[in-house]
Amino acid sequence: MADKEIVIATGNKNKLREFKEMLEPMGYTVKSIKDFDNIPDIVEDGKTFEENATIKATAVAKALNLPVFADDSGLIVPSINNEPGIYSARYAGDHDDDANNAKLLKRLGHSDDRNAYFHTSLVGVKPDGEKIHVSGVVSGEITTEEHGDNGFGYDPLFYVPSMHKTMAEMTDDEKNSVSHRGRALEKLKTVINDWW
Template sequence: MKIILASNNKHKIAEINELLDNRFEVISLTEAGITEDIPEPYDTFEENALAKAQYAFDKTGLITFSEDSGLVVPALKGAPGVFSARYAGEPRSDARNTAKLLQDLEGYAERDAYYQTTICLVSGAKPMYFKGTCAGTIAENVQGEGGFGYDPIFIPQGYDQTFGQLSPAVKKSISHRAKAMALFITYIQEGLS
């Protein structure tokens, strides 16, 4: 059974296909014949994930899932949130986003934050959501060169190093995306069989 991931990220698609059994094959938007950009105009991860998944499902009739994720800093009223990838504006830049977040947090004692991922599955029935979070704090400065996005300034709860310093294996075992994906894959393999 083919399932569309409302993305063209080949690395992500390959990773998900490795986790699924051979009854399922995840394909990209391009492989499904969708070449246009899908807008993400909403203020919540859930609404943006639903918009992307619903768009692809409506165009193809194939079961589709989408993911929206970002970093939430309560002291900044939830920013950068759904604007995590473009927090410092266009063109998108991890370095500029990180620098802006550190600047915006200057003088704040409260530096708690969490990454959130929301996966939305659209199959013609009521949309299903699978969520994962990873709590932590924002470091005072960039530490480490691993990962991407805000990883070099995000220290996950229970650790004293940033995601930029921790090994990919550690990050994968505790990340927001891994938690949401585990719930999603369990549902797919048990609920869509």
């Protein structure tokens, strides 16, 4: 059977790797938007993770005439008004992990309530507009300093009690087993063939 081509609307090589590890064994060929030239500029002006993921996936699916998956993920810390939320990637500017982490630690200060969770909305859109949506959540807490170097974004600050380590201290397999994106991808695995 010929490989089934799916485009992931990301330029993030870490994120792409997670999709490849999950979908390629199922017979899908996974590409990123960096494999194509005619990708439009996309303004993610949605009010929710699902809206932003849908905006991204729809724009790229129309441009490439291929099925596209996009996710919008973020960290939510209830004690600081659910920040950074949909602004997670640009919390302290534009996609600067170190600055984002520093701002988060400063906002939390010496707070005792450091509970947090990561949320992913994963949306697939076909060129004809048919949509699929799954989501995933992982709960944890924000540490007072960074630990580990096998992650990106807020991973060095996000401690998962059941694993006794931060996301950035986990192996890829460990992270995929508990992460919000991993959980969304696991859900996707159960429904993607029917949607396809």
